[in-house]
Amino acid sequence: MHDQRDENAVEHGTSSPILIAAAWALVMIPLAWGLLSTLQKALLLFP
Amino acid sequence: MSFLDKNNIIAKPGHSRWLVPPAALCVHLCIGQAYAFSVFNLPLTRVLGVTESLPADWELTTLGWIFSLSMVFLGLSAAFCGSWLERVGPRKAMFTAACCFGSGFLLSAIGVWTHLVWLIYLGYGVLGGIGLGIGYISPVKTLITWFPDRPGMATGMAIMGFGGGAMIGAPLAVGLMKYYSSPESVGVAATFVTMGIIYFIFMCIGATIVRIPRKGWKPAGFVEEKQPQKLVTRNHVDVNQAMKTPQFYLLWFVLFLNVTAGIGVLGQASAMSQEMMPGAIEAAAAAGFVGLLSLFNMGGRFAWASVSDYIGRKNTYIIFFVLGMALYALVPGTAAIGSVFLYVLCYCVIISMYGGGFSTIPAYLKDIFGTMHVGAIHGRLLTAWSAAGIMGPVLVNYIRAAQIDAGVDPAQAYTVTMYIMVGLLLIGLICNLCVKAVDAKHHYEDASDRDRGNTETAKPMEG
Known part of the structure; x- marks a missing residue:
């Protein structure tokens, strides 16, 4: 498994890491916002 | 275009x-x-x-x-x-x-x-x-x-x-x-x-x-197991052929029963929590309870599907059904002793498994029918979701109404529903245990189709 991950890392080098990070940020930022909003509501359960 | x-x-x-x-x-x-x-x-x-x-x-x-x-x-x-x-x-x-x-x-x-x-x-x-x-x-x-x-x-x-x-x-x-x-x-x-x-x-x-991999692409360093697990096929089954296998219908019921058990609770979570825990959970806290359930619904989708890569899909569903039965049986007890923490914990785990059921099923289908038409087979299996979307809320709402009409206290009106859920999950467990590898007569005949990915679609097998 360890070797497999290392080799994948080599292969991923050809796609721009900035592009990969931007793609993940695009989906993670709204998700994090939604998560935070839900967590704030959920905290009301345990005052 | x-x-x-x-x-x-x-x-x-x-x-x-x-x-x-x-x-x-x-x-x-x-x-x-x-x-x-x-x-x-x-x-x-x-x-x-x-x-x-x-x-x-x-x-x-x-x-x-x-x-x-x-x-x-x-x-x-x-x-x-x-x-x-x-x-x-x-x-x-x-x-x-x-x-x-x-x-x-x-x-x-x-x-x-x-x-x-x-x-x-x-x-x-x-x-x-x-x-x-x-x-x-x-x-x-x-x-x-x-x-x-x-x-x-x-x-x-x-x-x-x-x-x-x-x-x-x-x-x-x-x-x-x-x-x-x-x-x-x-x-x-x-x-x-x-x-x-x-x-x-x-x-x-x-x-x-979005991109699809080129034909025959494999992740670097990935080697298929020489001896695949019993329920993981390297063959492929055409979508129409899959409909003729008992495995399709068993998995349909597995998804249907797992979703039915969760969706009724999700739809009624706010009212149900307030009625089952009067005084302990008020309207604002009930909204928090719904929020918490959606968090576990989301987290369960990723966590359980990831776990299934290690323990296998069949075992993952065995956990869903066995643990689900135990938790549904426990819920009325946690409400009776007035423990908000245990009550919430039981439902959070139940809903995580509801979400996990959705996310694990595509990989289960891939294991059983191969990748060639897994998207189409998954699409047809999702009719189980529509059916459960009707069945789940009906079960929860109508049984509660019947119990209250019969003079049962609202706090206990959901107890029968919980035990019915246990029964449904037991049927789901039996269906899951009956899932075996697809008979070779349903496999695609062309051996070269084994490596088929997204880049090509194979022709249906004749006869």
Whole structure:
């Protein structure tokens, strides 16, 4: 498994890491916002 | 429209597969908004009166059909568009989903402006529902072929997005309605237009990013096990042939029963928690309980599907059913002793397994039927979701009503339902235990089809 991950890392080098990070940020930022909003509501359960 | 063609989205050598999950999430985070549609219900009952409902305003019962219609068309479009999706590839499917979902919002906005509810039925219910169905299944096969080493984790990431979509959709809709509301308007129509445009753009970004692997592509260093596990096939089964196998129907019931057990609770969570724990859980805390359940619904989709890569799909479902039975049996007891923590904990785990059931099923289908038509087979299996969407809430609501009519205290009115859920999960467990490898007579005859991914579609076996 360890070797497999290392080799994948080599292969991923050809796609721009900035592009990969931007793609993940695009989906993670709204998700994090939604998560935070839900967590704030959920905290009301345990005052 | 060559930009959308399947041949134009084959990844070049060195393309990172880690760009594919965000593409899938772009779609699933949008369509997951469907679970948050209820935030529009109350404002829609005041479209004419604004501050209070007028006699000519829509009733809640009339509006309830919007969500129900969208769920029915989700199941139908997933079932009927699966084979088309296999043919045209994920980009065209995602773009079609974006057009349907986005235009569904726009048509609904016209429905609100003109106060014609059938336009909202047609818009969000029919068009939006078709967008939901196509969007839901469009990235599944693509992810499985990009992640043959971790198919559960890959589909879990996308389907987690569907759970997370409600968390974004609800506060976004509430915020927009607040922004657009005025003494003359509740702001729903303008919110529909804004959300339709935002979701269309976001889904189109996903369609632009998505790529399919070239034929025979494997992740670097990935070697298929020489001796595959008993329930993991290297063969493929055509979608129509899959419908002739007992495995398809067993898995249909596995999904149906797992979803039925969870969806009834999700739909009634707020009222049920207040009735089962009177005094301990009030309205505000109940809203928090619903929020917590949606968090576990989302987290369970990723966590359980990832776990299934290590312990196997069949074992994962065995855990869902056995643990689910134990927890449903425990719930009335936790309510009786007044332990909010234990009550909430039981339901959070139950709902995590409800979400996990959705995200683990694509990888289960891939194990049993191979990757060739897994998207189409998954689409047809999703009719179980539509059926459970009717069955689950009916079970919870009607049995509760019958119990209260019989004079049972509201705090105990759900006890019978919980025990019925235990029975349903037991049937699900038996169905899951009966799942065996598909008979070789159903396999695709061409041995070269073993490496088929997204780039080609095989011809059906004759005879």
